[in-house]
Amino acid sequence: MANRRTEASHPAAQGLHAAPAAVVLGHLLTAQVAAAASVAPALPALEAAAEAAAQALGQGHKMAYAGAGSSGLMALADCLELAGTFGIPPDRTPMLFAGGAAALLHMTGAVEDDPALALADLDRAGIGAGDVVICISASGGTPYTLVVAETARDRGATIIGIANAPGTRLLALADLPVLLDTGPEVIAGSTRMGAATAQKIALNMLSVLVGIRLGHVHDGYMVNVIADNAKLIDRAARIVANLSGAGMDAARDALAQTGGAVKPAVLIAAGATPSAAAKALHASHGHLAPALATKFS
Structure with missing residues (x-):
């Protein structure tokens, strides 16, 4: 010792x-x-x-x-x-x-x-x-x-x-x-x-x-979280709005479609359908940057 x-x-x-x-x-x-x-x-x-x-x-x-x-x-x-x-x-x-x-x-x-x-x-x-x-x-x-x-x-x-x-x-x-x-x-x-x-x-x-x-951070935001309480829902909506360029109402609607999951909600708020968002994230191995670069029609 x-x-x-x-x-x-x-x-x-x-x-x-x-x-x-x-x-x-x-x-x-x-x-x-x-x-x-x-x-x-x-x-x-x-x-x-x-x-x-x-x-x-x-x-x-x-x-x-x-x-x-x-x-x-x-x-x-x-x-x-x-x-x-x-x-x-x-x-x-x-x-x-x-x-x-x-x-x-x-x-x-x-x-x-x-x-x-x-x-x-x-x-x-x-x-x-x-x-x-x-x-x-x-x-x-x-x-x-x-x-x-x-x-x-x-x-x-x-x-x-x-x-x-x-x-x-x-x-x-x-x-x-x-x-x-x-x-x-x-x-x-x-x-x-x-x-x-x-x-x-x-x-x-x-x-x-x-x-x-692992792709769980994007521009300093925690994007691999599930918003399951009031504080997290508000935080997640701000993250989705900031990263997608959509408004808060669109962000909250996107989160409602994903059960509070931030990554797919960002893509949905940016114009993707839920299925297209899931496909893009699968292709990018869960990384948001390349998924956001996808052209959603």
């Missing part, structure tokens, strides 16, 4: 307990900004990871997340947003969290050391050849996460390993290693701080690029 960078003493930690509140908060903010900056060197690795994940999902495979403790929480936060943001079915993006749902209410350290839990979660998620597993561990040595990574790799899955310390076992065994070198925490070992901030940013970027590659 003493050799882990995430457990080392931070330069700002000396005398922190006696420092004025403004000084403490200043040190914490500076550390958060530095953590965010640590993502920049990882951009090429994140690009490669996102391309692999998008390819897997595009071919009908899964993109799973795995982690324990604070790292697991960052993974879970990203995982849970994928259905609402990009319309990706939850069964295609399983979450393997050490301790399961019970650990979300009361996190205990023991679950991250239990290989049997990792194996059971992996079996439950049905991970196999062609899938991608995003394994996240600040230290790069969390037993639960390592067991998931090693076993999933043995079963033919591609492993994306995200860690906050160089030279770690997770990065060594990953097919696509992503190093977020955040260094020591202001509160030694509290990786919910700098390490988690960098992880959250990296995961946001990775999953957004995945969404774009």
Whole structure:
């Protein structure tokens, strides 16, 4: 433990307990900004990871997340947003969290050391050849996460390993290693701080690029969603109106014809029949730009 960078003493930690509140908060903010900056060197690795994940999902495979403790929480936060943001079915993006749902209410350290839990979660998620597993561990040595990574790799899955310390076992065994070198925490070992901030940013970027590659984003709009409540219906109508050039009434009428699905509604509002919209989206593999270029008569 003493050799882990995430457990080392931070330069700002000396005398922190006696420092004025403004000084403490200043040190914490500076550390958060530095953590965010640590993502920049990882951009090429994140690009490669996102391309692999998008390819897997595009071919009908899964993109799973795995982690324990604070790292697991960052993974879970990203995982849970994928259905609402990009319309990706939850069964295609399983979450393997050490301790399961019970650990979300009361996190205990023991679950991250239990290989049997990792194996059971992996079996439950049905991970196999062609899938991608995003394994996240600040230290790069969390037993639960390592067991998931090693076993999933043995079963033919591609492993994306995200860690906050160089030279770690997770990065060594990953097919696509992503190093977020955040260094020591202001509160030694509290990786919910700098390490988690960098992880959250990296995961946001990775999953957004995945969404774009799958055709679920167009001009910055979420176009692969189903509007099923008042807020989403209003948002979807504005998206359809903006992308089709039609008015709000036409946008709402188009959404009514598609059951709230945005992509076909954009095409219908642009002049397509429902069947022509479906045909165009099938031909473009769900990407809206080439479908919009279709001449609807």
